[in-house]
Amino acid sequence: MKKQSRHFGSRFLLLLLAVLMMLPIAVTLVYSFFSPEEIRTYMATRNSYTPGSLMEIRLVPEQVSLMQYYRLLITDQTILRFFINSALYAIAIIAGQLLILPMLSYGLSCFRFRGRDLIAFGIVLLMVLPFQVTMVPNVLTLRALNLLNTPWAVILPMLVLPFSAFLLRQYMLNIPRELLEAGQIDSAGVFRCFLQIVLPMSKPVIGTMIALSFAECWNLVEQPLTYLTLRTDLHPLSVVFSQLTENVTGIEFAGASLFILPALFVYLIYQDDIMEGIQVTDIK
């Protein structure tokens, strides 16, 4: 009893924080079951509340309705098309990262060569630089390659995420050298060691990398706005939600609920890997 009462305060505080953090998601889910007309009417009152007083928040619809989902999935294809754009970008970026980053990290961790640490430092440096610093060089490079306003303008710069490269390298540094040497004794070459020793052992951190990269790719906003100025049809859904005005269509909440689901599923798939990967890399 004493133990429980000792932790009551902290648990209450944590619970409150959890509720506050979950509130936007819960409201989004609840509002997705409002009818589009009710949502439009409610959103129209958004800017008309008295300053200093709390805005009315409705949590119960006048009539539960699946019309938002019906319009989202059947009648109005707009959000689905942007959703597909987001999915394609995420799949393409993650596939590219899976192709490049493990090999990059393998090279930077398991081999000693001149400039290795410098490159590693460069990766760390890129990790801390904000997007706005690299934005202009990226635009000039993409324009020189005639890739602006194409999907490759979003995909290519994201193929080498510094944080993912760092994460993988740190993990691979902890792989025992004896395993690699044992493989070399058995006449395994560099690439075979990578494929049959390093990669299987790196599964947890690769899962982590996928989950974290997915989260980043799924929430792209600045890159599409910068690199796809003339092709708004190629924007992902995250950009669309960031530019909503007071003229709502009434199906945005259903769209947001749909938008949450892939990220949620990916996290659930790689949940164990994320925990394991963080523990092994000593990032606590």
Next chain:
Amino acid sequence: MRKFALKGLIALAVIVLICIFFSGTLHTITTAKVQLAGAKSGRFETKITMTGSLYWPKTAELLVEGMGSDDTLTVSSMNVSAGSFVRAGDVIAICDVNEFDSRLSSLRENYAAKEKEYLEQERKNSTQLLSDREKEWFNTYQQLQDAVQNVQTLRQDLHLEAWKHGITLGDDDLLPEGAEQEELLSLSEKLAQARKDEAAVRHSYSQLMRFGISDDTLAYLEKKAQLEKEMKQLNEDMMALRMLQLRASSVTAPWDGYITAADLKPGDQVSRGTALVTMTAQDTAPVIRLNPGDNKRVVTVGTPVSLSAEGQNVDTVISGQGVQASGSLYLEAELKREHLTALGGVSAISESNSVTGTISWRSENPSTLVPSSALRGTEGDYYVYIAQKTMNSLGAEKLTVVKKSVTVLGISGNTASVQEELRGDSIIYMEDRTLTEGCEVIPYGNP
């Protein structure tokens, strides 16, 4: 949890793909499809369309001249049919006088017999020499007979004519006072003159009576006069028969015109009064008689009208109007020969309602013209639906229906004239389901 999440991700992907795949189809099915038209600026044209057919204002029957009551002809050939155009002098038909040879032969025989009798009498009385007095007496005697006959004939004609007019003649066949009929006055004058002539001849005869004439001489002279008369009549009959045969062998058109009816065919019999053909009267042309129906606009003579038949069009003018026996109005459109030819000929347009006539009027000032099927509502409360492009917050464009009231200036056929400026608007004039204001629509052929 991992398996559940993986299945959920796959299910989500499948649902999204299926929805993407079928949403276009469902959107097309559930959205109203419309036909759009743009408003134009122009002068409003009102049209009336009428049907009609060929009409012959005046016709004349073509008879063979010189036919007696006993004469009959047989048609040998008919060179025209209804609708043919003939010029003056064209041979219309060829006929033969029935029993021509036998009748002519009989007349010749009779004439020969009479001539023989005449000559025989002359021979018998060749010794008789007539004096001038006797000749004069006989001539006067014959004149008196003719004068009396003439008076009797004129008297009968006058009485008949007076009876027709309901007038009772006085003593001595005098007209009552106030009678002004031209025929009666003319006959009365002729009767008076005939009586005077009779009186003069009678006076001459009475003066010649004292000289006297023997009975034999009288009988001879009477017989001689009779034979001469009979021979003369027989001669005239032969001439008439031969003239008739000549005319019947080549019946020609008296003037240029159209044959309106030609019912006789080879072998048919023609008697006195039977028309060979019926043709348009001299200096008359056919017209197209149009039925304006319930049209309330005034159409005057000279109004241009466009006629169409058999896929051809000609422009002419209204040449007349009137009221039919049934009480309905009609308009007549002038028809020249080239118009008739252009419309396919008489046979093509003589059937009932085979010709369409259109008269159009244009307004003086331009207005906004829209399809008449775009007008909705009732008189005095008309409105149109306009498809307006709207963009939602996601940047998706769609067409939504907007209602707009209009003031209608006039409707004619497929076009309506409205007061409001609608150029630049896409007006909905046809849809596949009931529309309401604010609903989404998609244009036909462009989903």
